[in-house]
Amino acid sequence: MNYRDYSYEELENQMRDFGYPKFRTKQFFQWIHQNPIEKMEEITVFSKKMREDLEQKGSLALPVCVDDMQSQLDPTRKFLFQMSDGHIVESVAMFYQHGISLCLSTQVGCKMGCVFCATGKEGFVRNLSPSEILGQVVMIEKILGEKSTNLVMMGSGEPLDNWSAVKTFFELIHHPEGRGMGYRHITLSTAGVVPNIYAMAESGIPVNLSVSLHQPFQEKREELMPIAKRYQLPELMKATKHHQKKTGRRTTFEYTLIEGVNDRIEDAKQLKDILRDQNYHLNLIPINPVDPSFKRPKAVFLRKFQKHLQDAGVMNVTIRRELGTDISAACGQLKQRFVASQEDDNE
Numbered sequence: 001m002n003y004r005d006y007s008y009e010e011l012e013n014q015m016r017d018f019g020y021p022k023f024r025t026k027q028f029f030q031w032i033h034q035n036p037i038e039k040m041e042e043i044t045v046f047s048k049k050m051r052e053d054l055e056q057k058g059s060l061a062l063p064v065c066v067d068d069m070q071s072q073l074d075p076t077r078k079f080l081f082q083m084s085d086g087h088i089v090e091s092v093a094m095f096y097q098h099g100i101s102l103c104l105s106t107q108v109g110c111k112m113g114c115v116f117c118a119t120g121k122e123g124f125v126r127n128l129s130p131s132e133i134l135g136q137v138v139m140i141e142k143i144l145g146e147k148s149t150n151l152v153m154m155g156s157g158e159p160l161d162n163w164s165a166v167k168t169f170f171e172l173i174h175h176p177e178g179r180g181m182g183y184r185h186i187t188l189s190t191a192g193v194v195p196n197i198y199a200m201a202e203s204g205i206p207v208n209l210s211v212s213l214h215q216p217f218q219e220k221r222e223e224l225m226p227i228a229k230r231y232q233l234p235e236l237m238k239a240t241k242h243h244q245k246k247t248g249r250r251t252t253f254e255y256t257l258i259e260g261v262n263d264r265i266e267d268a269k270q271l272k273d274i275l276r277d278q279n280y281h282l283n284l285i286p287i288n289p290v291d292p293s294f295k296r297p298k299a300v301f302l303r304k305f306q307k308h309l310q311d312a313g314v315m316n317v318t319i320r321r322e323l324g325t326d327i328s329a330a331c332g333q334l335k336q337r338f339v340a341s342q343e344d345d346n347e
């Protein structure tokens with residue numbers, strides 16, 4: 001077991017079972033959540049005997065960075081991390097005036113099968129544990145020598161399909177004895193796993209919610225995102241409203257524009273309809289095609305669709321600035337390229 005998988009309370013129980021007094025939990029938790037340590041010997045407040053004992057009973061292993069790519073166009077950096085069983089996930093660091101945002105993975109692969117996504121094409125392998133999600137933050141901050149200011153759960157995987165581990169990760173990174181990151185600095189992006197939008201709203205963890213909408217018409221959305229068959233648009237919109245009510249947070253709806261697929265005037269009107277009662281922000285994203293049958297819209301189409309939206313009365317719309325497009329921007333693409341290069345090397 002990795003000690004960074006335990007919530008504070010679980011660590012306290014574990015330490016009690018090992019026969020250590022309560023104050024040791026606080027010291028241990030602070031050390032492992034405020035420092036990027038990997039070896040028990042680095043915890044200087046513990047005796048040698050105690051360090052050896054804890055080393056024997058658990059691990060502090062962190063993911064290993066196997067690739068670190070720097071965009072030539074902007075300061076964006078992408079990392080590939082290898083987990084202890086050899087599986088690889090990707091994470092991204094984006095640099096803004098207000099600080100550093102990290103995009104984290106929550107699963108190896110993904111079950112959702114969105115047709116425009118590289119990770120979706122590779123299928124599902126396994127969930128990441130809380131320590132593997134946290135490990136991406138710890139390692140990136142160690143490499144950069146700087147703390148991040150914001151986190152987005154938008155890398156490979158569907159975070160609400162791994163809600164239990166993601167919830168523990170949120171509690172760990174927010175804990176006052178640990179990293180102490182405010183929940184308002186964290187955003188979870190989902191394809192629309194409705195029951196866990198409710199679970200998240202009820203959890204008392206008020207992180208921001210971002211929903212991958214991409215299509216305002218039910219049937220067409222099902223073609224892009226198979227999960228839409230299970231959780232249909234009216235159900236999804238009801239769940240996002242519930243989250244807004246419970247947390248006081250505005251929902252961001254992500255809308256990946258695909259030329260000729262979802263950029264028509266009817267789409268803008270339908271968007272207006274389904275967003276009617278929502279406290280929302282709409283984010284337009286030009287698709288970064290993994291499938292050549294999807295055309296990336298030119299800037300002029302983006303602006304045209306933005307105008308359609310304004311005419312239809314859809315406000316709070318922004319076009320997302322793209323970062324790191326030269327280092328495989330779309331979800332899962334960086335990992336695909338790395339795996340392909342390893343396969344080439346092995347031939």
Ligand code: SF4
Nearest residue numbers: 110112114117120157
């Ligand atoms: S876009 Fe997200 S939810 Fe959809 S397949 Fe890719 S990783 Fe999964």
